[in-house]
Amino acid sequence: MSRKVLSLAVVAALLIFCSVFLKADIPHCVAAPEWALAAPQSWLDEVHLIARLIMGEATGEPLAGQVAVGAVILNRVRSPEFPNTVAGAVYDPWAFESVENGLIWTREPTAENIRAAELALNGWDPTYGALFFWNPSKPVSPWIWTRSIIVQIGSHVFGR
Amino acid sequence: MNLRRERTALWITAAIAVAAIIFGIVQYRQVQQLKILGEVARQRAFFNLLSHVENMEGNLAKARASSTPAQRSAFLTACWSHSQGAQENISVMGMTTVDLSAMQKFVAQVGDYCMVLSQKLARGDTVTPSEWEVLATCETGVKDLVRALAETGASAFRGGGSQAGLLSLRLAAPLPSNDDAWFRGFSEIDSLVQSVPSPAYDGPFSDRALESKPLANPGPEISQDEAERIAIDFMNQGENYTNVQVDNLEGVVPAFLVTGTRNGGSEVSVAVARAGGAVLWAVDHKKLSNPQLDVDAARQAATSFLDKLGLDTLIETGWRKPETHGDRVVFTFAGTGSVTADSRPVQVVLYPEMVKVEVALDTGDIISYDAMAYLTNDVSKQLKPPLVSAKEAGATLNPELVREGEPRLTVIPLVSGRAVMAWEFRVTHQTDTYLIYINAMTGEEEMVLQMVIDESGSLTM
Secondary structure: OHHHHHHHHHHHHHHHHHHHHHHHHOOOOOOOHHHOOOOOOHHHHHHHHHHHHHHHHOOOHHHHHHHHHHHHHHHHOOOOOOOOHHHHHHHOOOOOOHHHOOOHHHHOOHHHHHHHHHHHHHHHHHHOOEEEEEEEOOOOOOHHHHHEEEEEEEOOEEOO | OOOHHHHHHHHHHHHHHHHHHHHHHHHHHHHHHHHHHHHHHHHHOOOOOOOOHHHHHHHHHHHHOOOHHHHHHHHHHHHHHHHHHHHHHOOOOOOOOOOHHHHHHHHHHHHHHHHHHHHHOOOOOOOOOOHHHHHHHHHHHHHHHHHHHHHHHHHHHOOOOOOOOOOOOOOOOOOOOOHHHHHHHHHHHHHHHOOOOOOOOOOOOOOHHOOOOOOOOOOOOOOOHHHHHHHHHHOOOOOOOOOEEEEEEEEOOEEEEEEEEEEOOOOOEEEEEOOOHHHHHHEEEEOOOOOOOOOOHHHHHHHHHHHHOOOOOEEEEEEEEOOOOOOOOEEEEEEEEEEEEEEEEEEEEEEEEEEEEEEEEEEEEOOEEHHHHHHHHOOOOOHHHHHHHHHHHOOOOOOOEEEEEEEEEEEEOOOOOOOEEEEEEEEOOOOOEEEEEEEOEEEOOEEEEEEEEOOOEEEOO
């Protein structure tokens, strides 16, 4: 009898383990912090959203390269070919790898990322209106090379 | 004993097998649910898109059929509003295999054109026959888009397909659709919308605005060594820079990008135009200590810096401390010119010729400088005397507004990329402050900016 109980306990333990394991493994949207739930209409919210993208896409790049990534987002907002809000451009499906894999929510942007976002929102565009950027040393879609390259800053090239 | 052990082992194996099966089923169901959620979101976006584009078509037709400017303006505004909705839904379709940017651009430009015509009608102007012809072309394009979208939808939803075709376990997709049909349909739409000529007009998404390029600041070519010297002189302080590197910046204004490390360890980047050697922008990466200066002292530092560069005719047009950092302040300056108005010389503030200077509040050092707009927007040569006086422009203001100070003559950039001369009135309405710009040639209101003023400076929106 005790063996049966033991076996049942093992089954139960396995089920509990599986359910916990499942919970951690299933892809899910990482909960956004409270401020992000408000409509990102204020300048401050846009600074943070752009800073998060800069953190996800351009950490380790020189400051000008980080500003350039922020400028690409703002150039997309102004382009008819992309969504016309900062949030729309950042969350445009498949547009940015760091949004797809949740990297932008895994850690807080640094003071440098925030400064880069502020400089971009202040109108500084070292990319001269670029709409795309990519790292030429990493594997990228061949399509991206059909874009005309405007400038290279750090390890990213920026194009239109 | 062995029998008992075998039984126990059998139990444990069975338990593991059951747990593994349950695990697999639960995981499979959850992945399928996520797939369904994604597919449902795409279908919702598709049907919303179709509805918005149909409404665009309807409103365009009504605008052309209507007889009164007010009604026409209302239909054109409704078309613009539906184009905004359509754009939003295109952007969340999540198509990985086909590019929807041409459709996005087409919808944005038609909506934008409608808004331009609507504003024209609202001002009491007449829409010309050629503008109605352009609108008719837009309407035909939108009609074709509606038909193509409807065909794409019908084909994608016919008979299910690869997107959700593997679903089982009572989790079949509510409307299984076919990936190949989506791909074919949207590829055809892409070709279709690219064949529609873009309307020629002055709107934010017009091709003219998109293609407008800044004027290059001409001058003799400089060498890399000269660029390095100019950059180091610019950031000055007689310091020795290490790790100095010069790269090429290609683009509208080809430049040398000079980077170096200061004595203090901070990285400095300076972009120097290859033609003429002007500094386009510069940024110092230094870490700041606790603020020691107030805004007035920082302003003094920024003004002295500009004076040294020979930019002493610039005037300050605003300042702001970044919300997240109280340790720096960004000043905006604009170029100035002069015209004769009412038989006397009047200063004109040239907003397109803009320079931004960021000052650290610990030492007063300049930590960023951006003169790209100043160096590439030479509007001072195009100044003409205003045809509308300040008094005449002031008479057009809303009587509920309370004026603050004297109006000033300005040149303002429009979203279309054009610049116009306008009288700037600073006014208040209840607790809010606004800048109202009245065109100094036509007397029409060109722009209304709301000012947000707080202890961090001012913002306009």
